[in-house]
């Protein structure tokens with residue numbers, strides 16, 4: 195009897211150690227990692243599909259364009275700057291076997307909602323259909339709530355939330371008519387929990403989570419339509435350089451190091467695996483950030499304790515004029 199108990203305890207301890215070991219190296223939720231190991235490959239599932247990517251001129255959207263081109267997807271590339279989109283198109287053609295006519299550059303400003311109907315019509319005319327819409331365009335924020343003007347809050351909601359909803363509402367009827375399609379929205383881990391210096395950005399991402407979680411339920415009669423939200427942690431891109439500050443047109447003071455962030459290529463590869471395997475919500479982040487969101491999910495009281503400790507340090511770094519994230523474990527300057 196004693197022997198059985200000891201064996202069971204050893205088995206449990208071994209399982210727990212193995213779990214911790216796997217968790218330590220995990221850079222995505224387990225559903226996504228399982229799909230990455232055993233699921234459908236993006237190369238098989240996304241080949242020939244027509245994919246519209248917003249925010250395709252830099253960062254995650256640019257990398258999405260390259261990897262989708264390599265999968266053989268036909269692309270509609272959107273952002274505001276046509277010259278940057280042409281550069282991305284050129285590099286997609288260099289890196290894949292796509293032809294000029296397989297990539298359509300469609301300049302689009304997510305803030306100009308009156309133009310969205312015509313842009314969607316143009317996108318549909320080009321290839322006759324849209325199989326996947328990737329709502330990626332957006333901007334972040336680095337400013338304290340008490341110092342931030344209401345114009346910045348309005349701009350964040352207009353761009354990240356309403357701009358995304360506007361394009362989605364125009365593309366969706368086409369998908370419901372065909373009974374198939376995917377709407378993939380790049381939210382953020384801060385769409386799951388808050389973060390200091392980003393009150394408006396977090397709110398816009400929480401709004402996206404609420405919208406798409408509700409839309410997914412509303413479309414239960416369309417099992418072939420995937421509504422997927424992606425929640426990345428820190429990823430290498432231009433996001434902080436382009437972030438809103440306390441005033442609308444004030445640029446960010448310190449451009450931070452990106453060393454500690456996840457490589458864009460890895461984040462995008464996992465996103466494409468998620469799309470290829472119809473995953474409805476993806477968490478993609480290196481540790482310890484990913485672990486924090488598991489704690490948030492399962493033990494919110496403890497998560498609040500950790501949030502307050504780390505959040506305080508983030509605000510101190512910001513006030514001391516060093517980057518809030520990359521300088522996390524360094525001593526703030528004293529004036």
Ligand SMILES: NC(=O)c1ccc[n+]([C@@H]2O[C@H](COP(=O)([O-])OP(=O)(O)OC[C@H]3O[C@@H](n4cnc5c(N)ncnc54)[C@H](O)[C@@H]3O)[C@@H](O)[C@H]2O)c1
Pocket residue numbers: 248249250251252253254255272273274275302303304305329330331332333334353380381382383425426427428429430431432433434436
């Ligand atoms: N990089 C990260 O750490 C991170 C983490 C979580 C979520 N995200 C999300 O990923 C998405 C892509 O961001 P990124 O990190 O690649 O940043 P980025 O700044 O490199 O790219 C943002 C893209 O959005 C476009 N954009 C900005 N304003 C626009 C407008 N008015 N109209 C049309 N396009 C516009 C930009 O031109 C650019 O192409 C964003 O939604 C962001 O919130 C990023």
